[in-house]
Amino acid sequence: MSFQTAYNTLVSSMVLGVIYSLVALGYVVVYRASRVFSFVQPQFMLFGAFLFTTLRHGTSVVSFLVSLLVSVVVIGALGAAVYILVVHRSLGQPHWVQMVLTMGLGIAGINIAQLIWGSEFRVVPPMLEHITWRLPGGAVVSRSDVTIVIMGVALCGALYWLLTVSPLGVRLRATAENPTLASYAGVRLGVWFSVAWAIAAAAAVVAGVSYSVQVPLDPTLVEVGLIAFPAAMIGGMDSIEGCFVGALILALIRQFSTVLWGAEASIALSFGAVLAILVFRPRGLFGAPISDRV
Amino acid sequence: MDTDTHTGRTSNRHRRRAAFSGAALTLSLLAAACGSDSGSSDATTVPAGTTATTAAAAPVTTGAAAPATTGAAAPATTAEPANKDPYKIAYMGPLSGTLAGLGTSQLKAITSLVDQTNKAGGVNGHPIELLSEDDATDPAKGITAARSLIDKGVIAIVGPPVSSISVAVLPTTTRANVSIVTVGASPDSLNPVQKTLFQVDQTSASQAVPMTGFAADLLGKKDFKAQLGPIDTPSGLAWGENVKKLAATAGYTVLGTTPIPVAPGDVTALAQKLVQGSPEVILVEMTDVPYVSMVQKLRDLGYKGPIINFQGGSSATVFNSLKDPDVYGARTYNHYDPTSTEPGEMAFVAAAKAAGTEQTAQSASLYGSVYGAGLAVLGAIATCGDTCDAGAVTDALGTLELDTKGFTFNPLKFSADSHQTMSDEVFFHWDGSKVAAGNDGKVYSGDVYTKIG
Numbered sequence: 001m002s003f004q005t006a007y008n009t010l011v012s013s014m015v016l017g018v019i020y021s022l023v024a025l026g027y028v029v030v031y032r033a034s035r036v037f038s039f040v041q042p043q044f045m046l047f048g049a050f051l052f053t054t055l056r057h058g059t060s061v062v063s064f065l066v067s068l069l070v071s072v073v074v075i076g077a078l079g080a081a082v083y084i085l086v087v088h089r090s091l092g093q094p095h096w097v098q099m100v101l102t103m104g105l106g107i108a109g110i111n112i113a114q115l116i117w118g119s120e121f122r123v124v125p126p127m128l129e130h131i132t133w134r135l136p137g138g139a140v141v142s143r144s145d146v147t148i149v150i151m152g153v154a155l156c157g158a159l160y161w162l163l164t165v166s167p168l169g170v171r172l173r174a175t176a177e178n179p180t181l182a183s184y185a186g187v188r189l190g191v192w193f194s195v196a197w198a199i200a201a202a203a204a205v206v207a208g209v210s211y212s213v214q215v216p217l218d219p220t221l222v223e224v225g226l227i228a229f230p231a232a233m234i235g236g237m238d239s240i241e242g243c244f245v246g247a248l249i250l251a252l253i254r255q256f257s258t259v260l261w262g263a264e265a266s267i268a269l270s271f272g273a274v275l276a277i278l279v280f281r282p283r284g285l286f287g288a289p290i291s292d293r294v
Numbered sequence: 295m296d297t298d299t300h301t302g303r304t305s306n307r308h309r310r311r312a313a314f315s316g317a318a319l320t321l322s323l324l325a326a327a328c329g330s331d332s333g334s335s336d337a338t339t340v341p342a343g344t345t346a347t348t349a350a351a352a353p354v355t356t357g358a359a360a361p362a363t364t365g366a367a368a369p370a371t372t373a374e375p376a377n378k379d380p381y382k383i384a385y386m387g388p389l390s391g392t393l394a395g396l397g398t399s400q401l402k403a404i405t406s407l408v409d410q411t412n413k414a415g416g417v418n419g420h421p422i423e424l425l426s427e428d429d430a431t432d433p434a435k436g437i438t439a440a441r442s443l444i445d446k447g448v449i450a451i452v453g454p455p456v457s458s459i460s461v462a463v464l465p466t467t468t469r470a471n472v473s474i475v476t477v478g479a480s481p482d483s484l485n486p487v488q489k490t491l492f493q494v495d496q497t498s499a500s501q502a503v504p505m506t507g508f509a510a511d512l513l514g515k516k517d518f519k520a521q522l523g524p525i526d527t528p529s530g531l532a533w534g535e536n537v538k539k540l541a542a543t544a545g546y547t548v549l550g551t552t553p554i555p556v557a558p559g560d561v562t563a564l565a566q567k568l569v570q571g572s573p574e575v576i577l578v579e580m581t582d583v584p585y586v587s588m589v590q591k592l593r594d595l596g597y598k599g600p601i602i603n604f605q606g607g608s609s610a611t612v613f614n615s616l617k618d619p620d621v622y623g624a625r626t627y628n629h630y631d632p633t634s635t636e637p638g639e640m641a642f643v644a645a646a647k648a649a650g651t652e653q654t655a656q657s658a659s660l661y662g663s664v665y666g667a668g669l670a671v672l673g674a675i676a677t678c679g680d681t682c683d684a685g686a687v688t689d690a691l692g693t694l695e696l697d698t699k700g701f702t703f704n705p706l707k708f709s710a711d712s713h714q715t716m717s718d719e720v721f722f723h724w725d726g727s728k729v730a731a732g733n734d735g736k737v738y739s740g741d742v743y744t745k746i747g
Contacts, residue, residue: 005566008595012562111390119395120657121583123615132594140594211560215587216615218395220557227559258563263526263555266563 001259007139009259013251015145015214018152021247022207023228024235025159026200028243031232032163033176033196035095040082040102041204042225043109048075048205049212049221050117053124064127068209072202079201080194087197088190110219121218124209148210155206159199160240172196227254227267230274236287245285249273380416380423381675381682383408384443385664386436386463387453389428392557396455396581399658400477401426404452406649407668410641413648417675418682429454433462444470449684450671450691452664454478457497457529464491473688475671477663480529481742484713492691493714494667494706495626495660496741498529498579501604502536503740504624504719506544509575511733512600512622516545521568523578523588525606526553530579533604536746537577549573558584565591573597579604582612582659589621608722611657613729622732624719627662627702629729630655636700662701666716670694670706703737717741 001009023045030038048071055067086105090097126144133141163169175182175192183189204225211224228247235246253273257266277284385404387397408424416422425446427439436454440463443451450473454460457480464483467474468490479493481500496504510516524534534551541548549571552564561584568576569592578601580588585607592601600620608623610630628639630646642665646655655661674690675682692713696706703718718739721732 002570005570008566009563012560012566016560016562110394114394114398118654119398120654121395121586121611123586123611130590140596142594215560216583218583220392220395220559220583223392223557224559254560255563259566262553263558263564264553 004138005259006256007135007137009255010252011135011139011141011145013248013255015141015148016255017248017251018149018156019207019211019214019224019247020228020231020251021156021244022152022203022210023225024231024243024247025156025240026204026207027229027232028235028237028240029159029163029196029200029203031237032240033172034083034087034098034193035176036087036098036102037095037237038102038197038200039099039226039229040105040109041200042222042228043106043113044075044079044201044204045208045211045225046113046219046221047078047109047208048072048201049124049208049217050113050122051075052205052209053122053212053217054117056124059125061127068206071209072205075205076198076202079204080198082201083194083197084190088193091189106222110222114219119219121216122212123216124212126213144213148213151206152210155203156240156244159203162199163240168195227270230270232284233274234277234284236284238288239284239286242284242286378416378418378420378680380421382423382425382446382448383671383675384425384427384446384448384451385453386427386429386439386443386451387455388431389426391430391432393431393456396658396660397428397453399654399661400453400455400664402649402651402654403658403661403664404668406645406651407665407672409649410645411672417672418680420680420682422672422675429456429459429463431456431459433459436463437466439463440466444472448472449675449682449687450475452476452667452671455660455664457483457527460491464488470684471688472684473671473691475667475691477660477667478529479714481532484742487711487713489692490688491713492670492708493742494670495663495716496605496624496719497714498525498527498604498606499532499536500714500717500740500742500744501579501624501719502533502540502746503744504738505577505602505604506537506540506546507738507740508622508624508719508721508733508736509577509600509602510544510546511736512602513574517547518574519547519549519571521549521571521573521576522551523554523564523568523576523580524551525579525581525604526555533579539746554578554580554584554588556581561588562591564588565595568592569595569597574599576601578602578607580607582607582609582657585623586612586615589616589618593618602721605663605719606659609657609659609661610729612659613722613724617724619724619726622721622723623659624738625659625722626716626719627666627698628700629659629662629722634700638699638701642701663716666698666702666706669696669698669701670708670715673706712741712743714741714743 026041030036052067052071055070056063087098128143131143135141172192175187175189179189231247231250232243234249235242250270253269254266257269385401387400388394389397408422412421427443429436429439436459452475455478457478460474460476460479461483473490475492477495479491481497483491484493522534522537524530538548552567554564565588585603589601603623605624605626608625631639632643646652673696674687674694678686678690692708694708702716706715708715718737720735720737722729723732
């Protein structure tokens with residue numbers, strides 16, 4: 001592999017890593033709050049991106065931002081609704097019940113999206129006119145890439161603050177760590193869990209729109225959401241910062257292995273990395289130690 | 295397996311039946327396309343805007359001015375509403391899973407043709423009943439689906455579009471003498487000819503000759519340097535091998551081959567492989583969705599040469615989105631063109647409009663291929679007589695010659711030596727203002743029976 005190719009691959013991995021991290025963040029937020037592996041996260045991505053294309057008219061920046069904002073709000077509300085109407089009703093059941101519920105919702109979600117928006121692909125014009133820059137050393141980066149990285153890093157930073165430092169984050173953490181105690185203290189579990197689901201869905205919308213600017217939008221977008229799941233496993237299912245690092249590692253593995261050995265090798269190696277993590281460090285790189293209280 | 299899963303616009307159920315009449319069909323479609331009323335004339339038995347012949351029979355013609363004639367194997371129908379038992383045909387393809395978009399768009403295409411046909415009276419006085427089954431791109435499910443359709447009495451199956459599935463279900467359908475008319479047979483399954491397998495459209499593998507021939511014409515030399523991006527299917531990889539084999543005699547150099555998954559997601563890394571070695575042309579086989587992003591990435595990486603794609607990724611939406619004159623895509627039929635005055639193309643447009651699938655017809659490259667496969671099936675049914683069963687349809691397909699009147703670049707034709715048709719290609723691109731044929735519309739040919747190397 002030439003230096004030029006390696007450099008370009010590194011840069012493209014950063015962009016892909018940011019998108020993965022936004023999806024993975026959703027898995028982590030939901031897991032931290034409610035200990036549920038939410039496999040409906042990719043569908044929030046899909047619905048958000050499709051809704052965005054429906055709302056967006058024209059090519060202006062204002063149209064882009066307004067459509068994105070409305071999509072984030074609507075799909076965020078949908079995330080909360082999914083929790084309240086479906087997942088909340090299985091509280092107290094084993095976690096695998098909730099996991100299977102989200103899988104079922106996910107499968108139904110793809111078909112619902114196809115019924116609403118059809119199966120034709122849609123080209124999503126970028127927020128600003130497509131131009132590219134050559135970085136020192138020769139790597140090429142587009143304005144969309146830069147926008148995605150800046151927006152993604154800012155959003156991840158904001159969510160990190162929101163979920164770990166802010167009063168909301170403290171409540172969410174308290175709720176997750178000891179739901180019984182939290183409810184005795186007057187914390188309304190359903191409200192805080194649904195807030196977590198809303199945040200996760202909102203992050204997925206940003207990821208979905210970001211990805212759709214790069215690749216035409218069609219229902220296969222959900223695969224990206226599933227591919228991002230290993231990022232959360234690598235970083236640690238309960239670690240915000242871990243999912244960011246995990247996403248970057250995953251993107252590096254996928255991009256470099258594709259260039260070196262082809263697309264199929266990249267999938268095998270990505271899940272190979274997850275396997276290794278599960279065997280040698282089940283909590284992920286940044287996850288809290290797994291302990292059972294007796 | 296549920297047979298009532300398709301998403302046709304006009305009905306949630308798969309069974310479609312109505313009445314048919316040949317000339318009335320043609321005239322009504324032409325009228326619809328032209329926006330004018332028309333009268334009816336004597337009957338014909340083949341789909342709109344087409345002329346069918348069989349080797350043993352006199353021609354069966356349609357068209358506003360063409361008198362209807364039939365031979366012994368192709369009885370004419372009348373313009374009366376169809377009131378006989380329906381002919382059951384089926385579409386089988388991926389209606390769920392990763393390739394659901396491909397399958398549902400194809401189902402829409404065949405549904406539009408059947409609806410159009412039924413609205414005008416059916417075939418030989420029989421309505422056409424369209425069933426559908428989901429193979430989920432899974433060979434095992436495909437076999438189950440094929441068995442289910444055979445049990446329901448279908449006389450021909452359109453699909454499946456993925457070669458591994460069509461190969462898997464072939465023994466099952468062959469035992470029942472039910473023909474598969476597909477857009478996705480593998481070269482190995484077509485050569486030597488198998489009685490019940492028919493390919494309408496190019497295969498991925500058989501486009502080595504036309505694509506490299508077009509590249510040489512485009513570059514104005516035979517000793518060019520090319521990078522290859524075959525779609526990662528058996529047929530696609532065979533195309534890559536064929537292009538490499540041809541290089542020895544044709545004089546060009548293949549710098550490298552990068553297999554591209556059917557749904558690759560982010561293509562940045564793949565694009566980087568394709569620009570290695572400074573190619574003069576990049577030949578790829580990519581479906582519409584990833585092709586758009588691939589072209590964008592290749593341009594971002596500084597590649598300025600022509601990019602040539604196969605017929606599976608050459609929809610109007612691709613060219614209209616990219617607006618890049620150096621991006622080409624092969625077409626084996628005239629894509630959705632409302633301005634066309636060709637009867638076959640007008641019928642295609644009218645069917646899509648009536649079904650409300652204009653958008654799909656423009657954005658899914660293989661939409662029209664399946665419409666063509668449907669034309670072949672209905673053409674065969676038209677020629678096989680009033681009591682048409684699966685065996686008779688298979689026999690009729692084996693000697694079919696159907697003039698599509700401008701929908702395709704050559705007649706749909708099968709023979710004892712060739713079960714592949716619709717294999718002539720024209721390469722289209724964005725000419726600066728619209729999607730247009732490149733190289734003055736020169737037709738490039740090649741099929742699985744063309745000897746390579």
